Amino acid sequence: MKIAARLHRSEFTLDVAVDVPAAGTVALFGRSGCGKTTLANIIAGLLQPESAVIEIGGVTLENTQTRTRVPVERRRIGYVFQDARLFPHFSVLGNLRYGERRAPAAQRAITFDHVVDLLGLTHLLQRRPRELSGGERQRVALGRALLSQPRLLLLDEPLASLDAARREEVLPYLEKLRDELSIPIIFVSHQFDEVLRLATHVVLMNDGRIVAQGAVEAMSLHPELRAIVGAEAVGSVVSGSIVAADPHTGLAAVQVGEGVLNVTLRDAHPGTQVRVQVLARDVILATYRPEGLSVRNILAGRITAIVPDDVDADLVSVDVGGSIVLSRVTRAALQSLSLQVGMQVWVLVKAVSIRGHAFLAPRGG
Amino acid sequence: MTAAELDAIRLSLSVALRSVLFGLPLAVLVAWILARRRAGGRILLDAFVHLPLVLPPVVVGYLLLLLFGTRGPIGGWLDRTFGVQLIFTSTGAALATAVMTFPLMVRAIRISLEGIDAGLEEAARTLGAGAWDRFCSITLPLMLPGILAGAVTAFAAGLGEFGAVITFVSNIPGETRTLPLALYTALQTPGGDALAARLATISFTLGIAGLIAAELIARRLRRMLGR
Numbered sequence: 001m002k003i004a005a006r007l008h009r010s011e012f013t014l015d016v017a018v019d020v021p022a023a024g025t026v027a028l029f030g031r032s033g034c035g036k037t038t039l040a041n042i043i044a045g046l047l048q049p050e051s052a053v054i055e056i057g058g059v060t061l062e063n064t065q066t067r068t069r070v071p072v073e074r075r076r077i078g079y080v081f082q083d084a085r086l087f088p089h090f091s092v093l094g095n096l097r098y099g100e101r102r103a104p105a106a107q108r109a110i111t112f113d114h115v116v117d118l119l120g121l122t123h124l125l126q127r128r129p130r131e132l133s134g135g136e137r138q139r140v141a142l143g144r145a146l147l148s149q150p151r152l153l154l155l156d157e158p159l160a161s162l163d164a165a166r167r168e169e170v171l172p173y174l175e176k177l178r179d180e181l182s183i184p185i186i187f188v189s190h191q192f193d194e195v196l197r198l199a200t201h202v203v204l205m206n207d208g209r210i211v212a213q214g215a216v217e218a219m220s221l222h223p224e225l226r227a228i229v230g231a232e233a234v235g236s237v238v239s240g241s242i243v244a245a246d247p248h249t250g251l252a253a254v255q256v257g258e259g260v261l262n263v264t265l266r267d268a269h270p271g272t273q274v275r276v277q278v279l280a281r282d283v284i285l286a287t288y289r290p291e292g293l294s295v296r297n298i299l300a301g302r303i304t305a306i307v308p309d310d311v312d313a314d315l316v317s318v319d320v321g322g323s324i325v326l327s328r329v330t331r332a333a334l335q336s337l338s339l340q341v342g343m344q345v346w347v348l349v350k351a352v353s354i355r356g357h358a359f360l361a362p363r364g365g
Numbered sequence: 366m367t368a369a370e371l372d373a374i375r376l377s378l379s380v381a382l383r384s385v386l387f388g389l390p391l392a393v394l395v396a397w398i399l400a401r402r403r404a405g406g407r408i409l410l411d412a413f414v415h416l417p418l419v420l421p422p423v424v425v426g427y428l429l430l431l432l433f434g435t436r437g438p439i440g441g442w443l444d445r446t447f448g449v450q451l452i453f454t455s456t457g458a459a460l461a462t463a464v465m466t467f468p469l470m471v472r473a474i475r476i477s478l479e480g481i482d483a484g485l486e487e488a489a490r491t492l493g494a495g496a497w498d499r500f501c502s503i504t505l506p507l508m509l510p511g512i513l514a515g516a517v518t519a520f521a522a523g524l525g526e527f528g529a530v531i532t533f534v535s536n537i538p539g540e541t542r543t544l545p546l547a548l549y550t551a552l553q554t555p556g557g558d559a560l561a562a563r564l565a566t567i568s569f570t571l572g573i574a575g576l577i578a579a580e581l582i583a584r585r586l587r588r589m590l591g592r
Contacts, residue, residue: 046491075491098489148493
């Protein structure tokens with residue numbers, strides 16, 4: 001997927017060029033006002049930039065140099081808006097059928113029954129949009145977009161207008177879409193936990209530009225991410241597979257590189273791929289192996305970097321069996337332990353402060 | 366009621382109805398341009414559409430005479446090609462009424478159109494709907510309450526159009542003598558007071574009924590459309 005665009009407005013300039021994997025889920029991540037939604041609108045064709053190249057799955061949708069521009073209605077991009085935008089004069093059924101009916105017959109790979117089943121819409125079909133909760137609305141909007149048989153699913157902060165409980169209600173459906181359908185997804189977000197749970201690839205945006213991009217695990221260590229999420233929310237993301245799960249304690253052991261992390265994870269099954277974020281503020285460093293602590297994770301590692309975290313502490317990177325774990329420590333602690341790059345340390349993390357997210361269903365896509 | 370009174374009522378209803386049928390498609394188009402297009406001449410179009418509200422109706426009637434009279438550019442052409450004459454006919458009365466009530470229709474339709482989230486049309490577009498398809502499947506149904514309200518208001522106002530009608534098509538019993546013209550004639554006739562009072566009452570009743578009907582229909586439609 002190639003996306004490049006330049007757009008000038010009186011108070012804002014967007015200038016981006018990015019080549020992202022054609023398969024998987026890409027997050028456009030950045031603060032509000034950084035141009036994520038503008039970029040989404042350009043991809044969908046709703047905004048016309050001064051110059052642009054948009055190629056998805058080998059099809060050129062826009063190229064200002066060759067004067068190619070596929071109109072919005074023929075781009076086949078399933079756009080889910082932040083505010084759902086369901087048609088108020090149609091029932092849920094009518095909304096779902098709207099895009100399906102207009103999709104070219106040859107492209108109808110996603111069936112109505114499958115979508116209704118996948119998104120749990122059966123009991124909602126006869127309702128009007130105004131009779132739905134916010135979460136239900138977004139699910140219907142997702143279904144409507146899917147049934148238009150899109151080559152790409154484009155989600156503009158689909159969870160931003162929902163409260164925490166409603167978000168938790170919709171997120172599992174998004175995870176299911178990602179794992180069960182083979183449609184590439186681009187989603188816009190300013191919440192890192194959404195990226196953590198959904199994305200395979202992150203594009204970090206700031207002030208109309210792309211400042212970094214890459215796999216979620218690698219980007220979790222990127223200084224630009226810290227600038228966006230703030231020092232408090234920094235943490236490394238690691239993924240691995242469950243090697244042991246104990247249903248009684250709710251603990252799961254995750255093999256990450258050469259190390260094993262104990263995390264809290266409900267319904268864990270050995271073999272499941274999971275991704276966890278270890279927040280830097282939850283990680284304690286020790287110069288010897290402590291005993292008699294309740295901490296479930298005590299891992300040996302080596303310090304690879306120490307950088308100031310822009311606030312009042314330092315961020316220490318520790319290589320633990322091939323994965324990097326970040327620890328946020330005060331300058332005082334740094335000095336009293338004489339922590340230095342290359343030093344052998346013990347990394348302590350409470351299992352309860354690491355939440356695991358199943359990433360790919362064990363039976364695969 | 367006398368035959369003349371019934372004639373006047375029948376004529377008024379038919380003239381008002383035809384004026385709405387003439388004006389409605391054009392009013393929808395103009396309202397859509399005013400609400401959705403960012404064309405340069407919008408202010409001018411807006412002013413032109415509202416002209417009948419601020420001009421003396423006699424001026425409108427006079428302009429219609431100039432344009433649609435048998436020697437006018439449009440009227441002459443209609444006469445030569447189709448043998449259609451507008452002056453001194455009820456069709457002409459309907460045209461004059463349509464012009465006078467046009468701003469009312471455009472206004473009501475435009476307000477309802479401005480209340481429709483343009484984002485819905487964008488959503489329809491991303492789902493594969495072309496311009497005409499979007500208009501028919503999303504915009505038009507959602508502006509239906511406005512169209513209906515505009516049509517009924519214009520109809521009710523059209524029943525009473527006087528100045529432009531009498532100037533353009535004169536006051537011919539059975540052909541162009543609508544309710545207000547009959548009322549005016551009665552007032553000019555010695556001993557016509559009782560007739561004038563009856564005609565005034567009829568006008569009043571029709572007007573009120575029209576306005577209430579418009580509101581009731583609009584409410585029901587809004588509920589049907591889920592808004």
